[in-house]
Amino acid sequence: MPNTSEFVPSITDTEYNAMLRNFDRKALVNLATDKATMPYLARAKLRDDLLLMLDDVGVPSAGDFYKALGTHNAVLSGSFVACYLDPDFSATWPAPVFGPRDVDMYVGKGKLDDMLSAISQLSGGTMQMVSRSEAPTPTLDKDGEVLIGPVHSRFYNNAAIGAMARIRIRVPGKRSCYMDVMESKSKSALMPIVRFNLTHLRAAISFEGILDLHPEWNHDRKTYASPRVKRSQAVDIDEDFVSPVEKFYSKYRNRGYEVVEGDLVDDTEPHVCRESTCCPLTLRSTVDLGVRFTPITEEAAIRLCHGPPQLLADPIVYWTHGGKCMYSGDETVDPVVYDSEGVSGDHMPAAVET
Numbered sequence: 001m002p003n004t005s006e007f008v009p010s011i012t013d014t015e016y017n018a019m020l021r022n023f024d025r026k027a028l029v030n031l032a033t034d035k036a037t038m039p040y041l042a043r044a045k046l047r048d049d050l051l052l053m054l055d056d057v058g059v060p061s062a063g064d065f066y067k068a069l070g071t072h073n074a075v076l077s078g079s080f081v082a083c084y085l086d087p088d089f090s091a092t093w094p095a096p097v098f099g100p101r102d103v104d105m106y107v108g109k110g111k112l113d114d115m116l117s118a119i120s121q122l123s124g125g126t127m128q129m130v131s132r133s134e135a136p137t138p139t140l141d142k143d144g145e146v147l148i149g150p151v152h153s154r155f156y157n158n159a160a161i162g163a164m165a166r167i168r169i170r171v172p173g174k175r176s177c178y179m180d181v182m183e184s185k186s187k188s189a190l191m192p193i194v195r196f197n198l199t200h201l202r203a204a205i206s207f208e209g210i211l212d213l214h215p216e217w218n219h220d221r222k223t224y225a226s227p228r229v230k231r232s233q234a235v236d237i238d239e240d241f242v243s244p245v246e247k248f249y250s251k252y253r254n255r256g257y258e259v260v261e262g263d264l265v266d267d268t269e270p271h272v273c274r275e276s277t278c279c280p281l282t283l284r285s286t287v288d289l290g291v292r293f294t295p296i297t298e299e300a301a302i303r304l305c306h307g308p309p310q311l312l313a314d315p316i317v318y319w320t321h322g323g324k325c326m327y328s329g330d331e332t333v334d335p336v337v338y339d340s341e342g343v344s345g346d347h348m349p350a351a352v353e354t
């Protein structure tokens with residue numbers, strides 16, 4: 001059996017034409033007029049598979065839950081997305097296998113309570129609020145370092161999250177499903193996803209489609225650590241101590257990812273620095289050509305002919321991965337995240353470049 005994931009994207013016009021030569025005229029007419037073309041069927045299957053997986057992790061009324069993602073401009077992210085996109089890979093992860101009994105969801109600013117309300121109204125299950133908290137206001141210590149306190153590690157690790165709720169959903173006869181619903185500081189649900197410290201996590205599933213912000217970097221199960229993640233936390237502590245950074249990397253290394261640390265993204269194609277979407281120094285955006293958005297609804301596929309989906313454009317989120325690039329000498333660029341309405345995804349507003 002061919003490796004389908006390698007095979008499908010490699011179909012060229014020449015190969016399509018070779019396939020078409022096997023069809024008679026009647027089949028060609030059907031193919032040219034019938035709605036049941038391969039992209040249509042692929043989108044339908046991606047949707048069906050998503051609903052099956054949601055049902056499998058214990059989400060009640062998966063179809064209504066999926067629609068609620070669209071109504072409230074919410075996205076799913078985290079391990080759930082990795083498991084959905086690469087089920088064979090996630091099946092090899094060490095126990096607890098497929099942690100995603102828990103599902104991570106992200107909503108735009110001001111949407112948390114609407115989303116919780118929508119989930120609580122899904123038939124076939126009952127929702128319980130486990131916890132709900134707002135991000136603390138960060139302060140600076142005498143050295144200018146950001147202190148945010150041990151309120152919640154999510155807030156410490158991701159400054160683009162403004163509030164979050166952890167809920168438990170119980171469906172009779174199934175294991176409980178835990179869901180973390182994170183509210184972005186931006187109107188865009190995507191800002192915390194752009195702000196993730198490993199590039200393979202910068203991916204999401206919305207009602208309309210599947211989003212990958214770094215398709216050029218994330219192949220071969222590689223993932224690049226943001227220069228924000230400093231190893232200094234492990235310094236001067238006895239050697240048995242495993243730093244939070246080491247734990248963070250280990251989680252993904254144990255799952256089979258190659259975590260690439262350091263400033264240099266050393267694997268990219270030769271390119272023009274600060275312009276190419278595969279350069280870590282480039283200011284990227286959710287509407288640039290480096291973003292891969294795969295529609296999974298027909299409406300999204302049609303709208304994509306006219307421009308990027310609302311989720312990516314209203315507002316646009318900008319980011320720089322940062323660090324160094326092998327094609328740009330010693331130049332170093334700080335990682336930064338903000339949106340087109342001026343909301344910063346960093347602990348402190350970025351210095352304005354003039």
Ligand SMILES: [Zn+2]
Nearest residue numbers: 273279325327
């Ligand atoms: Zn570069």
